[in-house]
Amino acid sequence: MIVHPTFLINEARCRENIRAMALKARKNGLCFRPHFKTHQSIEVASWFREESSAITVSSLRMAEFFINAGWKDLTLAFPVNIRALDTIQRLTRAAEIRLLVESNEVIDALDNGLAKETKVFVKIDLGYGRTGIPANNVEAIDRIIQRLGHCKTLNFAGFLSHAGHSYDARSREQVAAIHKASIATLTKLKDRYSQDYPELILSIGDTPTCSIMDDFPGIDEIRPGNFVFFDLMQVLIGSCQPEQIAVAMACPVVAIHPSRNEVIIHGGGVHFSKEVLDDPIHGRHYGQVAEATTQDAAWGAPIAGAYLKKLSQEHGTIVANPAFIDSLKIGDLVKILPIHSCMTANLMRDATLIVPA
Amino acid sequence: MIVHPTFLINEARCRENIRAMALKARKNGLCFRPHFKTHQSIEVASWFREESSAITVSSLRMAEFFINAGWKDLTLAFPVNIRALDTIQRLTRAAEIRLLVESNEVIDALDNGLAKETKVFVKIDLGYGRTGIPANNVEAIDRIIQRLGHCKTLNFAGFLSHAGHSYDARSREQVAAIHKASIATLTKLKDRYSQDYPELILSIGDTPTCSIMDDFPGIDEIRPGNFVFFDLMQVLIGSCQPEQIAVAMACPVVAIHPSRNEVIIHGGGVHFSKEVLDDPIHGRHYGQVAEATTQDAAWGAPIAGAYLKKLSQEHGTIVANPAFIDSLKIGDLVKILPIHSCMTANLMRDATLIVPA
Numbered sequence: 001m002i003v004h005p006t007f008l009i010n011e012a013r014c015r016e017n018i019r020a021m022a023l024k025a026r027k028n029g030l031c032f033r034p035h036f037k038t039h040q041s042i043e044v045a046s047w048f049r050e051e052s053s054a055i056t057v058s059s060l061r062m063a064e065f066f067i068n069a070g071w072k073d074l075t076l077a078f079p080v081n082i083r084a085l086d087t088i089q090r091l092t093r094a095a096e097i098r099l100l101v102e103s104n105e106v107i108d109a110l111d112n113g114l115a116k117e118t119k120v121f122v123k124i125d126l127g128y129g130r131t132g133i134p135a136n137n138v139e140a141i142d143r144i145i146q147r148l149g150h151c152k153t154l155n156f157a158g159f160l161s162h163a164g165h166s167y168d169a170r171s172r173e174q175v176a177a178i179h180k181a182s183i184a185t186l187t188k189l190k191d192r193y194s195q196d197y198p199e200l201i202l203s204i205g206d207t208p209t210c211s212i213m214d215d216f217p218g219i220d221e222i223r224p225g226n227f228v229f230f231d232l233m234q235v236l237i238g239s240c241q242p243e244q245i246a247v248a249m250a251c252p253v254v255a256i257h258p259s260r261n262e263v264i265i266h267g268g269g270v271h272f273s274k275e276v277l278d279d280p281i282h283g284r285h286y287g288q289v290a291e292a293t294t295q296d297a298a299w300g301a302p303i304a305g306a307y308l309k310k311l312s313q314e315h316g317t318i319v320a321n322p323a324f325i326d327s328l329k330i331g332d333l334v335k336i337l338p339i340h341s342c343m344t345a346n347l348m349r350d351a352t353l354i355v356p357a
Numbered sequence: 358m359i360v361h362p363t364f365l366i367n368e369a370r371c372r373e374n375i376r377a378m379a380l381k382a383r384k385n386g387l388c389f390r391p392h393f394k395t396h397q398s399i400e401v402a403s404w405f406r407e408e409s410s411a412i413t414v415s416s417l418r419m420a421e422f423f424i425n426a427g428w429k430d431l432t433l434a435f436p437v438n439i440r441a442l443d444t445i446q447r448l449t450r451a452a453e454i455r456l457l458v459e460s461n462e463v464i465d466a467l468d469n470g471l472a473k474e475t476k477v478f479v480k481i482d483l484g485y486g487r488t489g490i491p492a493n494n495v496e497a498i499d500r501i502i503q504r505l506g507h508c509k510t511l512n513f514a515g516f517l518s519h520a521g522h523s524y525d526a527r528s529r530e531q532v533a534a535i536h537k538a539s540i541a542t543l544t545k546l547k548d549r550y551s552q553d554y555p556e557l558i559l560s561i562g563d564t565p566t567c568s569i570m571d572d573f574p575g576i577d578e579i580r581p582g583n584f585v586f587f588d589l590m591q592v593l594i595g596s597c598q599p600e601q602i603a604v605a606m607a608c609p610v611v612a613i614h615p616s617r618n619e620v621i622i623h624g625g626g627v628h629f630s631k632e633v634l635d636d637p638i639h640g641r642h643y644g645q646v647a648e649a650t651t652q653d654a655a656w657g658a659p660i661a662g663a664y665l666k667k668l669s670q671e672h673g674t675i676v677a678n679p680a681f682i683d684s685l686k687i688g689d690l691v692k693i694l695p696i697h698s699c700m701t702a703n704l705m706r707d708a709t710l711i712v713p714a
Contacts, residue, residue, distance in 0.1 A: 003440045058671045079611035082688040083360045105687040131612045254436035255488045266438050270703050274631040314415045330462040331439040346627050
């Protein structure tokens with residue numbers, strides 16, 4: 001019996017999401033290097049084994065976790081923290097780890113600090129405005145690549161980018177426009193340096209682009225992560241249908257307030273995270289209720305108008321129509337689709353239930 | 358050396374925050390039953406030992422955690438999850454645990470399920486609109502108390518409420534208005550039932566009220582939690598001054614973008630939580646940068662205009678004025694005051710550094 005808030009993972013849906021993405025990568029001749037920050041789970045990771053031995057992580061903690069589970073080919077898709085050189089040194093001995101650079105300070109620290117030859121990507125900013133050298137700053141890119149050319153231990157592997165601004169898209173057309181611009185920019189960079197570095201690769205990563213687009217001309221590698229679970233944010237962007245969402249929170253009903261059309265669940269900010277979505281139907285909310293099924297560990301289609309309106313540390317407030325409220329009793333389980341599965345999965349790592357395929 | 362994102366706890370400030378609140382409770386003849394959900398730490402808990410042996414928690418997991426650490430008198434300030442009766446049964450054997458009820462279903466489940474006599478509070482909603490019987494619904498309150506009167510194992514202990522709407526206050530006057538209304542309502546309830554239950558107690562809980570107000574006429578117990586750490590939200594409400602905030606995040610700088618006046622840190626939603634504050638100076642943000650000090654594990658006053666503008670899973674984007682940006686180099690530590698210390702502390706439980714008094 002499910003007693004406490006529990007993160008349900010539907011194995012069949014995950015495997016189907018993985019299969020579809022791996023197929024797309026194969027068709028396009030792309031290296032499939034999924035981002036494991038989404039699930040941070042040895043078991044979910046094992047479902048990728050047939051499709052890929054190369055993975056992406058976003059912290060040294062995650063790198064160590066998956067290296068200990070037998071993964072040997074990792075890209076750390078996060079700027080190098082030069083305070084952690086000892087850990088990087090230790091982990092690069094245990095596995096092949098590609099790193100990201102965008103500054104001389106980091107290049108020098110790595111080149112002086114690492115003993116083993118290490119591949120590095122130059123991080124390119126395609127317009128997201130988080131990390132990376134802006135793609136149009138060719139002089140800065142030139143300088144970084146020249147500097148890499150003089151390094152003892154670092155080898156320039158190619159350009160890596162994350163078009164995170166695709167998360168602001170609200171249609172396939174908007175995602176397509178971002179994708180086309182990204183490809184145009186990156187292939188121009190590849191052309192500029194391919195004579196000196198004929199093996200340089202272009203690596204891109206976001207789930208909206210990788211889910212929605214079919215063609216990746218000039219790209220060598222994709223690193224999507226979220227697609228294994230998907231979530232309500234991806235539905236709103238257009239990356240998936242609700243029935244592809246592979247995870248849901250199961251939360252016990254602890255109080256019912258029919259006069260307000262509200263139900264209180266055990267399930268708060270420490271379970272869902274406070275990631276919020278502003279959708280045209282519900283406004284700002286923290287999750288959408290899915291239809292009940294006869295099984296505790298399964299769920300149906302999302303119910304329009306039934307959503308998580310408020311979160312405290314441990315409480316969640318669901319608002320819904322009177323018929324749904326009337327159908328519930330204290331002690332029932334409500335299933336809720338998360339806004340951002342990566343954030344919820346991170347919080348629920350110790351309270352996960354995998355529903356076998 | 359601090360290598361990874363680290364949650365700094367300043368022991369001297371915590372002890373001063375505890376001392377001040379305990380003194381206020383003593384002066385008013387109140388039972389001081391601090392809420393331990395804020396810190397979830399055995400060591401921070403130990404600083405309360407001299408002032409209180411009674412505590413509040415908001416989950417069975419926390420109850421078990423603190424019972425194992427030797428705390429024997431707990432109120433579980435969360436509606437009973439009747440799916441967890443076995444755990445409740447086990448924990449009520451190990452310690453004195455007061456529970457909250459607001460419905461017949463829960464009363465019946467507890468009365469039939471528990472072996473040991475247990476004190477229960479009736480949860481009263483003072484206008485927050487989360488859990489509890491609305492204070493003006495006297496008939497419903499009558500019915501619940503009558504039902505409790507027929508129970509074999511449950512004893513009516515009094516009325517418990519949490520004026521969470523004080524978090525929306527933005528001045529001491531607004532908090533005072535909520536406090537006065539709460540006291541008027543609760544003392545009326547006490548009068549109504551005190552003949553039958555002369556020992557019934559009134560328990561209130563929120564940090565804004567308990568920090569700002571000096572008089573608690575008719576109230577028997579306070580359960581504030583956040584005050585031990587405080588945070589930017591409490592500064593905005595008026596509960597504390599910035600120099601009373603006892604916690605800060607220390608995060609390594611991993612990239613600098615002078616053209617955007619931005620710095621990227623290792624410190625994202627999985628560290629800070631995505632709790633957001635909308636303040637008149639910075640708009641919506643996730644934390645404010647504090648002045649650097651010569652020590653890694655200390656921090657100075659908050660810097661106006663230097664704040665955490667964006668959070669991804671692992672990245673944080675700080676925006677600040679050019680002089681501050683110029684003062685930083687890659688590998689430096691930035692100290693950031695959290696929006697909501699309870700949420701950040703929950704995420705950082707395994708990456709905490711206590712700075713001894």
